[in-house]
Amino acid sequence: IAKEATRRIRLTQSSDGLSNEREILPRDCVQIAWALGMMESDNVSVGDAFVHLVDAINEYWITRSGRPSQPLKGWKCADLVQMATALAHGRLDNQSVLSAVYEEALRRLRSRNGLSISEISILLWSQARMHLTKNFGAEFAEFPSAASQALLQRMGRSSMKMPPQEGANVAWSLTVLEQYDDDVIDLLQKIFNTASSCEEGVIQLEHAHQLWQSYFLLSADCPEAVKHVPEEFTKYLEHKWNLEKSRCKKSSKKHQAISKTLDLMRVAHRNEYDEDVDVAIVLEENSAWTHTAASDFDIKNGRKVAVEFDGPHHFTVMASTGEQLSSIQRGVKINPRVLGHTVLKYRLLKLKGWTVVRIPYYEFDKIPQFASMEIQRYLQRALKTHDKIEFSGVDVSEYKAMPSSRTSRFD
Known part of the structure; x- marks a missing residue:
């Protein structure tokens, strides 16, 4: 269906197909795009x-x-919102389409034309999910503030409160995007005020987690936004968060592979530690190499290192345009962008005192899993484990810092 839709759209751009231009409706194309994006988010590959x-x-x-x-x-x-949602769920970083969607959404916000509270919150979530910050264009720099102002106006006119679920999504999104002006701060205050006045059970667990993440980061990054949040409510959110983080966790195969290699390298560590840290390492304050890591995680003044293996769903797709697909086929290296929820996790860990070391799947997966020495060499660079690793009398790996390009012999 998608291929046929693509063929028909392209046909209308040819000289032979101009007479059929009226048959192409945005709604039809956006619906198909949304379906494909949702399939990708459910791990159903659409090629x-x-x-x-x-x-x-x-x-x-x-x-x-x-x-x-x-x-x-x-x-x-609805077309604008569904297109943004499709790209966000499908992790497709087509900047041209995203820019056009948010430019049009901005125009409608400023003219007070059409976008509902729900649609604005979904657009904010999509922007945060794709981590489209001000570095990607003026439309992304301006949208959080314009959206916050529009939400405040709509809520003020109707004297209505934002539902807890939408409020949690908006608070989470604004925290991810880190653009705090007066309108954003005012909206965040209202969201937390509304949420704190809800009866227990009204806020779903997922949204309580979002509110806790936002509150914890805002307390450090923008205290003004959460200065009126009742202490009792913050304790409630923290309790829900701690319950979630104390659940029994199972390491993925990639986490286990990293752990086994660290065991082989005699680097003390723990798997699935607090705050969902994949592999945790604690160093003495003056340690220069991670092979000196302490087995006792309760040492005073220890430096905590979080080794995070980031699989494909932490990033945009490898190729988001046909041009990028062609580039990859020619051997050009393309690194995907980190998504908003992963950036937020890094910020949370750093605020809790962790040094985060990322192991991206597109680097680690290039190394054959049977090549134990190569995996050790990679971790030696990424984690600064040893000054020198001797595999044999002639095969020695001396430490070299990871190059800024993060290229390896497997690229």
Whole structure:
């Protein structure tokens, strides 16, 4: 279906297909894109069909010559929201489409035209999920503030309160994006005030976790936003969070592979430690190498190192456009971007005193799992485990810092 939709969109761009242009409706294409994005989020691979469909949408509505300055003006609000959601769930980082969606959403926010409270909150979540910060364009820099202002106005006009679920999503999203102006702070205060006045059981566990993450980070990064939150409510959120983190956890195969290699290298560590740390290492304050790690995790003044293996769902997809697919086929190295929820976890760990060392899947998975010495060499660089590792009388691995390009002999 996706391939046929892509074919028909591209057909209308040819000289032979111009007469069929009216048959292409945004709603039809967006619905298919949304379905593909949801399938990807459920670990159902759709191959390159999603990439090519979004490319075709981009070429037809946004980049084709002769298009107006507001290419998505004819799209309904639901189309904009569903397109953003599709890309967020599918982890597809097509910057051209994302920029056009948020530029149009900004225009409608400023003209007070159409976007509902629910639609605004979903757009904020999608932006945070994709970690589209101000570094990616003015539209992403301006949207959190404009969205907060619009939400405050809509809530003020109707004297309604934001439902706890939407409030938690918005608070989490604004915390991920880290853009705190007066409107954002005012909205965050109202969200926490509303949530703290809810009866027990109204806030679902997932949303209590979101609120705790936001509260914990905002307490350090933007105290003004949470200065009125009742202590009793913060204790409630912390209790729910601690219950979640104390659950029994099972290491993935990749975590186990890293752990077994560290055992082989005689680096003391623990798996699935507090705060969902994949592999935890504690060093004496003056330790220079991680092979000196302490087996006692209660040592005073110890430095905590969190080794985080990040699988594919921590990143955008490897190729988000047809051009990137072609580049990969030519051997060009493309590193995907880290998603918002992973960035948030790193911030939480750092605030709790952890030094985070990332092991991205696209680096680790290149090393054959039977190549024990190569895995040790990689971890030696990533974790600064030893000055020298002697595999035999002639095979010695001396420590070298990980290059800024993070390239290896397997690239």
